[in-house]
Structures are given as C-alpha cells and as structure tokens.
Amino acid sequence: MLQAKILAENANRSKSEFLSNMSHELRTPLNSVIGFADLLREESFGPLNEKQRKFIDNISTSGKHLLRLINEILDLSKIEAGKMEFKCMEFSVKEKFDEVRNILFPVFSKKKIKVEFEIEEGITTIYSDEGKFVQILYNLVSNAIKFTEESGRVRVSARKTEDMLQLSVKDTGIGITEEDLMRIFHPFVQVDSFSTRKHEGTGLGLALVDQMVKLMDGEIHVFSQPGIGSEFICMIPLIGHDREQKRL
Ligand code: ADP
Numbered sequence: 001m002l003q004a005k006i007l008a009e010n011a012n013r014s015k016s017e018f019l020s021n022m023s024h025e026l027r028t029p030l031n032s033v034i035g036f037a038d039l040l041r042e043e044s045f046g047p048l049n050e051k052q053r054k055f056i057d058n059i060s061t062s063g064k065h066l067l068r069l070i071n072e073i074l075d076l077s078k079i080e081a082g083k084m085e086f087k088c089m090e091f092s093v094k095e096k097f098d099e100v101r102n103i104l105f106p107v108f109s110k111k112k113i114k115v116e117f118e119i120e121e122g123i124t125t126i127y128s129d130e131g132k133f134v135q136i137l138y139n140l141v142s143n144a145i146k147f148t149e150e151s152g153r154v155r156v157s158a159r160k161t162e163d164m165l166q167l168s169v170k171d172t173g174i175g176i177t178e179e180d181l182m183r184i185f186h187p188f189v190q191v192d193s194f195s196t197r198k199h200e201g202t203g204l205g206l207a208l209v210d211q212m213v214k215l216m217d218g219e220i221h222v223f224s225q226p227g228i229g230s231e232f233i234c235m236i237p238l239i240g241h242d243r244e245q246k247r248l
Contacts, residue, residue, distance in 0.1 A: 012080070013080075013081055013082070016077040016078075016080040016081035017077075017081050019073060019074075019077035020074060020077045020078055020081055020083065023070050023071075023073055023074035023077065024074070026070050027067065027070055027071070027074075030063060030066060030067050030070065031067070033059065033063050034059075034060055034063040034064060034067065037056050037059040037060040037063060038060055040056050041053070041056050041057065041060065065200055065202075068202060069202045069204070072202055072204035072205065072208055073204065075208055076187060076204060076207060076208055076211065079208075079211045079212075079215065084211075084212075084215060084243075085242075085243065085244055086129045086132065086215065086216065086240065086241075086242055086243040087129055087242055088127050088128055088129055088240045088241060088242050089127065089128075089129075089130060090125045090126070090127050091125060091126065091128070091130045091133075092124060092125050093119055093123055093124070093125065093126060093158050093165070094119055094124075096130070096133055096134055096137060097117045097119065097137070097156065097158070098117075099134060100134060100137050100138050100141055101115065101117055103138065104138075104141060104142060104145060107142070107145055108145045108154070111145065111148075111150050112150050112151050113145055113148055113150070113151070113152050113153065113154060114151075114152075114153045114154070115141070115145070115153075115154045115155075115156065116153070116154070116155045116156065117156045117157075118155065118156070118157040118158070119157070119158045120157070120158060120159045120160060122160065123158055123159075123160055123165070126165055126236070126238050126239070126240075127238070127239045127240060128216065128236060128237070128238075128239075128240040129216070129240065132212050132216065133236070135208070135209075135212065136167075136209050136212055136213060136234060136236075137156070137167065137169075139205040139206065139208065139209050140167075140169040140209065140232050140234070141154065141156055141169055142205075143169075143205060143206070143232075144156075144169050144170070144171035144173065144230070144232075145171075146201065147171065147173040147174050147230070148171045148172060148173030148174070148229075149173065149174070152171065152172040152173060153171070153172045154169070154170070154171045154172075155168070155169075155170045155171075156168070156169050156170075157170075160238070161235070163237060163238050163239065164218070164235040164236060164237055164238060165235070165236045165237075165238050166233060166234075166235055167233065167234040167235075167236060168231060168232070168233045168234075169231070169232045170229065170230070170231040170232075171229050171230055171231075172228070172229040173229050173230060174226065174227070175224045175225050175226035175227055175228055175229055175230055176191060176222070176224040176226065176230055177191075177226050181222060181224060184206050184222075185206050185207055185209075185210040185220075186207060187203065187204055187207040188202075188203040188204065188207075189203050189206075189207075190203040209234075213234050213235075213236065215243065216236055216237060216240055217237055217240070218234060218235050218236040218237060219234070219235040220232065220233070220234050220235075221233045221235075
C-alpha cells in the first residue's frame with residue numbers, strides 16, 4: 001500500500017510538473033498574439049474598418065481570458081508540484097487596498113456598486129508576500145462585484161485579531177447555497193452558470209485563494225445566504241515567513 005501511495009504521489013507530481021511546463025510554453029506565444037492584436041487596435045499601422053476592429057477586439061479579449069486561465073492553472077499546478085514560493089516583505093495594507101480599488105474601479109463604477117474599504121485604526125503594515133496578498137484580495141473583491149447586482153454594496157475591511165490580519169470581503173449579492181459552499185473552492189467549479197456566463201470567469205480563483213491562504217498558514221471562512229449576500233473572511237498571519245514549498 002505504501003508503494004502504491006508513493007507511486008500515486010509521484011504520478012501526481014509529474015502531472016503537475018507537466019502542466020507547469022506546458023503553461024510556460026503556452027504563455028509566450030499567447031502574449032505575442034495579445035500584444036500584436038493590441039498594437040493593431042491602436043491603428044498606428046493604418047485605419048481599421050468596423051468589422052476588423054470588432055474581430056481584433058475579440059482576439060484580444062479571448063486571448064486575455066485564455067492567459068488568465070493559463071496563469072491560474074500554472075499557479076495551481078505550482079502549488080501541487082510543491083513549487084510555489086512565498087517571499088515576505090513589509091508592506092502597507094492601505095496601499096494594497098488602494099491598488100485593488102484602482103484596478104477594479106472601472107468595473108464597479110460601471111455597475112454602480114458602492115465599494116467601501118475600511119482599515120481598523122492601528123493597522124499599518126504587515127510582513128507577508130505582497131503579490132499573493134494582492135492576488136487573494138483581488139480575487140475576492142472581483143467575485144464580490146461580479147456576483148452582486150447593480151446598485152449593490154461591497155465592504156472590504158481589515159481588522160487585527162491576536163497575531164492575524166482578518167480580511168473580510170462582504171457583499172449584498174446573489175449568495176451561495178449551503179450545498180454549493182462545499183464545492184466553490186474546488187477547481188473549475190462555477191455555481192451559477194447564468195451569471196458566470198454573463199461575467200467572465202475561470203472557476204479557478206477561489207481554489208487558488210484557498211490554497212494560497214493555507215500555504216500562508218492562514219484560514220479562509222465563508223458565510224452566505226442566497227439572495228442576501230456573502231462574506232469571505234481570510235485570516236492571514238501579520239508576520240509570515242518565507243517559504244520554498246517542497247511538497248504540500
Ligand atoms: P470564477 O472565475 O467563476 O469567479 P471562482 O473560483 O472565483 O471562479 O468562484 C467559483 C464560484 O463560486 C463562482 O463561479 C460563483 O458561482 C461562486 N462565488 C464566488 N464568489 C462569490 C460571491 N461573492 N457571491 C456569490 N457566489 C460566489
């Protein structure tokens with residue numbers, strides 16, 4: 001049995017390594033497709049007619065969607081292969097809140113959703129992996145916006161509890177049933193095919209958030225009621241440590 005377990009683990013690791021290498025190979029030509037589509041769209045090399053502009057827009061949008069999918073698969077397979085690294089440094093929580101707010105501003109202002117960011121007094125900096133922190137925050141806030149109807153509200157807050165930062169993203173959106181709460185952290189799970197078809201998504205965001213938070217020695221909890229809204233709470237250590245992940 002032990003031998004079978006070792007064989008299965010090795011096979012799983014080979015699969016993750018294969019995916020990780022494939023994703024790298026796919027990203028290079030895809031970046032070139034997106035880059036050239038965007039260049040043509042600027043019309044510096046000649047004017048485009050309406051059809052051409054529409055088609056180039058499609059190439060660029062689909063390319064970006066595929067790139068996101070590949071990046072997320074790459075991240076997930078890196079975690080599975082035990083190759084996800086965490087590099088900690090001191091950074092301002094407010095700066096990261098502002099960064100995510102600025103990226104998502106066009107999306108939530110278009111949907112007329114009120115997004116509030118609140119940081120408890122006394123929280124300035126934390127020592128953690130800056131990039132992963134932004135990725136977690138971005139995924140949760142963009143989901144909150146995506147699954148909230150027009151004119152709804154989203155509240156993002158940070159509090160301190162003992163040696164953890166409690167990050168909460170609360171929305172007044174469509175909510176999630178108790179049954180689905182079990183599934184949403186699994187890769188490629190999208191509950192509401194109607195709203196996810198309306199807004200693009202990969203079904204990988206929460207799987208990644210869940211894995212990253214766990215690798216940070218943190219926790220993630222979700223509370224939700226259909227028709228009322230959802231709250232995702234991440235507990236992230238205020239002082240993390242670098243990690244060269246070997247295996248989970
Ligand atoms: P996606 O790319 O579809 O957003 P995620 O892994 O981030 O993928 O989320 C998985 C699914 O969980 C979503 O498709 C959606 O059905 C559900 N979900 C996530 N966040 C929320 C939320 N704030 N409100 C309601 N449903 C949500």
